[in-house]
Amino acid sequence: MHYRHLxxxxxxxxxxxxxxxxxxxxxxxxxxxxxxxxxxLVVKAGLEIAVAQSGTDxxxxxxxGSEEELAAAxxxxxxxxxxxxxxxxxxxxxxAFTMNGVSDGTITVFYLxxxxxxxxxxxxxxxxxxxxxxxxxxxxxxTHAIAVRGTPGxxxxxxxxxxxxxxxxxxxxxxxxxxxxxxxxxxxxxxPAEWSVQDLQEAAVVLRTTAELRRLFTxxxxxxxxxxxxxxxxxxxxxxxxxxxxxxxxxLAVSEPFQMDDPRQEGVLRVFRIPARHDAAGLQGTxxxxxxxxxxxxxxxxxxxxxxxxxxxxxxxxxxxxILGAAQ
Numbered sequence: 001m002h003y004r005h006l007x008x009x010x011x012x013x014x015x016x017x018x019x020x021x022x023x024x025x026x027x028x029x030x031x032x033x034x035x036x037x038x039x040x041l042v043v044k045a046g047l048e049i050a051v052a053q054s055g056t057d058x059x060x061x062x063x064x065g066s067e068e069e070l071a072a073a074x075x076x077x078x079x080x081x082x083x084x085x086x087x088x089x090x091x092x093x094x095x096a097f098t099m100n101g102v103s104d105g106t107i108t109v110f111y112l113x114x115x116x117x118x119x120x121x122x123x124x125x126x127x128x129x130x131x132x133x134x135x136x137x138x139x140x141x142x143t144h145a146i147a148v149r150g151t152p153g154x155x156x157x158x159x160x161x162x163x164x165x166x167x168x169x170x171x172x173x174x175x176x177x178x179x180x181x182x183x184x185x186x187x188x189x190x191x192p193a194e195w196s197v198q199d200l201q202e203a204a205v206v207l208r209t210t211a212e213l214r215r216l217f218t219x220x221x222x223x224x225x226x227x228x229x230x231x232x233x234x235x236x237x238x239x240x241x242x243x244x245x246x247x248x249x250x251x252l253a254v255s256e257p258f259q260m261d262d263p264r265q266e267g268v269l270r271v272f273r274i275p276a277r278h279d280a281a282g283l284q285g286t287x288x289x290x291x292x293x294x295x296x297x298x299x300x301x302x303x304x305x306x307x308x309x310x311x312x313x314x315x316x317x318x319x320x321x322x323i324l325g326a327a328q
Contacts, residue, residue, distance in 0.1 A: 035141065043080075047073055072097060079094045084114070084143060084144075104135075104136075106151065110166075122139060134158060156179065165219050165226070173189045186226070186228050192245065202304070203225065210309055213233055236260050250276060251328065252325060266298070268312060276306055293323060
């Protein structure tokens with residue numbers, strides 16, 4: 001047993017006295033001081049309770065709070081304070097712990113496979129936090145763990161993101177319908193493994209800006225783009241993700257148009273694959289000239305494999321096609 005004693009103590013809150021409790025916990029597996037401090041911080045910030053370190057090597061945690069909070073702290077410490085995983089070792093996500101009477105009181109811990117880097121752990125946590133709108137997401141490097149606290153709907157979305165990122169990627173895209181109110185469709189695009197990180201970032205910019213997706217993030221290890229949006233925006237992103245993976249062309253090639261809902265009537269999307277002989281500077285120059293001649297606000301370049309992505313009115317897109325065709 002990690003707990004050495006239980007002391008009931010009166011604590012003062014907002015001028016009235018409430019009964020609280022204090023317990024101590026001895027850290028068993030964190031050998032480094034930084035790991036012990038990190039563990040204490042996850043419990044303190046995740047549960048918003050008082051946690052103090054003591055002992056000659058700071059292994060003793062003194063935790064203060066209500067009985068409900070202490071139960072959550074005990075559970076969380078048990079999930080986090082484990083030996084480091086072996087390289088390639090996969091651990092199942094924890095069962096959820098639910099704090100009674102708290103709307104965002106569902107807590108789960110996800111583990112990345114052993115051997116993942118700190119950067120990959122941080123990238124995964126950032127994507128979970130931002131896509132699922134979860135305020136309390138914390139990482140613990142010793143066990144490659146991500147501790148998440150939120151509503152049941154947020155936790156379900158977080159689990160889907162974690163599995164999508166940590167599993168080996170499958171070709172194409174995967175989708176998840178989350179219980180997150182508006183913009184509840186989640187989508188992950190596994191781009192070709194031979195793409196560079198720069199290719200991935202360029203593709204993300206094209207999808208984000210063309211489809212107007214506020215929540216869109218990249219995961220470098222598996223060349224994955226994760227986004228969340230309304231059905232119409234995700235449909236546009238699906239179309240774009242497919243188009244930008246088409247091979248280079250030796251002659252001007254034009255996609256079929258895609259129609260988005262747009263009150264400004266600028267919802268026609270089209271991709272022009274420019275002959276491969278054009279270099280990146282030439283592609284940028286073509287985009288600038290085309291923007292000036294057609295007044296299309298949304299013209300984006302994708303260097304691999306030399307594409308122009310346009311969004312505008314039907315008249316503007318037709319004029320752009322005429323100009324590009326005449327230039328060949």
